[in-house]
Structures are given as structure tokens and as C-alpha cells.
Amino acid sequence: ELSLDTVRDFLTREEDTIVFSLIERTKYPLNRPAYEPLHFGDGAAHRLNASFAELFIRESEAVQSKAGRYQSLQEIPFFAYRVPFTLAPPYNFTRDLYPAAALLNVNDAIWSMYFNELLPLLAKNGDDGNYAVTVDADLACLQVLSRRINYGRYVAEVKFRGDQQTYTSLIQAKDRDALMKLLTSEAQEDVVKRRVEKKAVVFGQTITLDGPIQTDVNHSSQANFKVDPSVVYKLYDQWVIPLTKQVEVEYLLHRLD
Numbered sequence: 037e038l039s040l041d042t043v044r045d046f047l048t049r050e051e052d053t054i055v056f057s058l059i060e061r062t063k064y065p066l067n068r069p070a071y072e073p074l075h076f077g078d079g080a081a082h083r084l085n086a087s088f089a090e091l092f093i094r095e096s097e098a099v100q101s102k103a104g105r106y107q108s109l110q111e112i113p114f115f116a117y118r119v120p121f122t123l124a125p126p127y128n129f130t131r132d133l134y135p136a137a138a139l140l141n142v143n144d145a146i147w148s149m150y151f152n153e154l155l156p157l158l159a160k161n162g163d164d165g166n167y168a169v170t171v172d173a174d175l176a177c178l179q180v181l182s183r184r185i186n187y188g189r190y191v192a193e194v195k196f197r198g199d200q201q202t203y204t205s206l207i208q209a210k211d212r213d214a215l216m217k218l219l220t221s222e223a224q225e226d227v228v229k230r231r232v233e234k235k236a237v238v239f240g241q242t243i244t245l246d247g248p249i250q251t252d253v254n255h256s257s258q259a260n261f262k263v264d265p266s267v268v269y270k271l272y273d274q275w276v277i278p279l280t281k282q283v284e285v286e287y288l289l290h291r292l293d
């Protein structure tokens with residue numbers, strides 16, 4: 037049963053997965069060659085128009101697609117596939133989303149944000165050649181960020197059902213700004229950003245048998261966390277929440293199609 041509480045619980049639990057997946061990526065150096073166009077042999081003719089990261093993610097998603105991952109609308113791949121059958125047992129997923137807007141997503145924006153903005157803040161310079169495990173860690177980050185952000189479809193569906201009259205007139209007027217204002221709760225955004233920063237403080241500590249676990253975000257700057265809590269705050273403030281809201285508005289604009 038979808039409600040504002042259940043969709044917010046879902047987003048809250050995804051925070052844990054996001055923080056842990058970022059922590060995993062920080063284990064590896066930047067490993068820049070994994071993100072540059074691949075070359076085989078000499079000359080321009082041997083240059084592929086894709087990086088190792090793109091090939092790895094495309095192939096990984098193809099396997100997962102065959103295994104039924106994208107049968108659930110909570111999951112949206114970065115590359116499009118036509119897969120004739122799935123290997124997984126069939127399951128009748130509930131269809132909570134409005135069909136005309138169900139597949140709407142901002143994966144392209146998530147992809148470029150992750151590689152161009154976030155990754156340089158996460159990974160230290162260096163190259164240890166462990167490209168497959170590194171890019172596997174990128175894939176885990178991308179998948180959870182995509183699931184969280186594109187879950188804005190479900191949040192928007194709940195909000196629409198909760199106030200159909202107001203939303204319907206704004207949708208009919210195609211009033212983006214008013215829709216954005218109506219679905220925004222600044223108090224909730226503040227809770228989310230401060231909580232996720234605290235999770236980075238708590239989850240990212242080196243655990244020893246003596247001493248208390250640190251929970252105070254403001255007095256923890258001297259400590260050495262696995263992922264910088266201020267980067268996690270910034271990730272939510274600048275990208276995760278704004279993109280989620282973009283998904284919500286786009287979903288609503290197609291809610292009466």
C-alpha cells in the first residue's frame with residue numbers, strides 16, 4: 037500500500053545503500069584509464085567510441101536484464117535492451133504507477149552527474165589497475181542512485197492521489213513552477229540532508245573496541261571518515277533531491293495523458 041510514510045521509508049532505507057556504495061567506491065583510486073575511450077592496437081581506426089566503464093556496465097546490465105532485474109519498475113537500466121525472456125521465476129508485480137509515465141527517468145543526468153561531478157570528489161588520484169572491481173563499484177553507486185532518484189515517480193503518484201483536484205488543475209495548466217512548489221517540503225529536505233550526512237559519519241568510521249562511536253556531525257571534522265560527510269550532504273543537496281523533484285514534476289505532467 038503506497039502512502040507518504042511508506043515512500044519516505046523507502047527513500048530513507050536507500051540512504052543506507054547509497055552511503056555504503058560510496059564507501060565501497062572510495063576503496064579504489066580514481067583509475068582513470070577505465071573511463072577513457074578504449075584503444076585496440078595503433079591508430080584512430082582502433083579507437084572504440086566507448087570506455088571500459090561503459091562496456092562493463094552495458095554487459096552487466098544485459099545479464100541482469102536477462103535475469104529479470106528490470107521486470108520491476110523500481111529498476112531502470114542505463115542502456116536500453118530488448119530481452120526475449122527472463123531467467124527468473126515469473127512474478128506479478130503490482131502496477132502502482134500510471135502507465136503513460138511509469139518509465140520516465142533521468143538516468144542520463146544521473147550518469148553525467150556521477151562521472152563528471154561526484155566521482156572526482158570521491159576517488160583519490162591514482163591507478164592500481166583494478167578496473168573491473170572499480171567499475172563494479174561505480175555500477176553499484178549508479179544503480180542505487182537511479183533507484184532512489186527515479187523513485188520520485190512513486191512519490192509523485194502518492195502526492196497526486198492525496199490531492200487530485202489541486203494537482204489536476206496545475207497539470208492541465210502545465211504549470212511546472214506551481215507543481216514544483218506544491219510538492220516541495222523544505223523541512224523534509226533539511227531532515228534528509230542532515231540525516232544522510234550523519235549516516236556518513238556513523239557508517240564511515242573505523243571501528244575499534246575502545247572509544248565511543250562518533251555521531252556528532254559538527255565536531256567530527258578531525259576524524260577520518262571513509263567518505264567525506266560533507267560530500268554526501270552536497271550530493272543530496274545539489275543532485276539527489278533536485279533530480280528527484282525533476283522526476284516528480286515530469287511524472288505529474290504526464291499523469292493525465
Ligand SMILES: O=C(O)C(=O)C[C@]1(C(=O)O)C=C[C@@H](O)C=C1
Nearest residue numbers: 191220221222224225228277280
Ligand atoms: O519526501 C517527499 O515529500 C519528497 O518529495 C522527496 C524529497 C526528497 O527528494 O527527499 C523531494 C522533495 C521534497 O521537498 C522533500 C523530499
